[in-house]
Amino acid sequence: MLNKKTLFVILTLPLVYIIYSFLNDDVVDITDFLYEITGNTAIFMLFATTLASVVKKVKFRKMLGLFTFFYAFLHFLVFAFLDFQFDIEEILKETTDKPFIYLGSISLIMLTILAITSFKSLFKRFSKIHKLIYVVIFLTFTHSIMSEKTISLEDLPFILFFIILVSLKIRQYKKITR
Numbered sequence: 001m002l003n004k005k006t007l008f009v010i011l012t013l014p015l016v017y018i019i020y021s022f023l024n025d026d027v028v029d030i031t032d033f034l035y036e037i038t039g040n041t042a043i044f045m046l047f048a049t050t051l052a053s054v055v056k057k058v059k060f061r062k063m064l065g066l067f068t069f070f071y072a073f074l075h076f077l078v079f080a081f082l083d084f085q086f087d088i089e090e091i092l093k094e095t096t097d098k099p100f101i102y103l104g105s106i107s108l109i110m111l112t113i114l115a116i117t118s119f120k121s122l123f124k125r126f127s128k129i130h131k132l133i134y135v136v137i138f139l140t141f142t143h144s145i146m147s148e149k150t151i152s153l154e155d156l157p158f159i160l161f162f163i164i165l166v167s168l169k170i171r172q173y174k175k176i177t178r
Contacts, residue, residue: 038075042071049167099146
């Protein structure tokens with residue numbers, strides 16, 4: 001059975017890969033590399049967190065969710081720091097000019113709210129707000145597709161997975177309300 005320390009190590013592997021790649025000069029375009037690794041990791045962990053939530057047999061959902069937020073926040077930092085050197089005016093202009101950035105920003109704000117309310121004392125009071133995770137998945141995936149300007153074959157499993165997740169959740173909801 002997977003324990004908390006092992007999961008923590010597994011969830012930090014993308015960060016270790018980033019550091020390893022920098023130290024070995026394996027990175028040609030730092031910004032694109034970081035966008036891809038942090039964005040894909042955040043999306044993958046978002047799906048893993050949601051699957052854990054639907055299945056309800058997986059421990060450490062909170063850790064998965066917090067790491068999802070961590071990688072999404074790193075993705076935002078790449079945008080804010082490497083692309084715009086924290087120039088707030090330029091960041092806001094770019095955000096309003098490009099809808100995919102707007103969607104990513106909304107998604108990050110929602111993830112921030114979910115991360116803050118995931119701790120026991122707040123979760124009991126705000127547990128219903130965690131249903132926003134499905135909106136976050138939709139916004140995040142739309143952000144990803146719009147940034148690539150196309151739907152690729154790599155996107156199809158994620159689309160199918162999202163449809164299955166939502167279907168399972170609707171089925172669970174129907175059982176509860178009967």
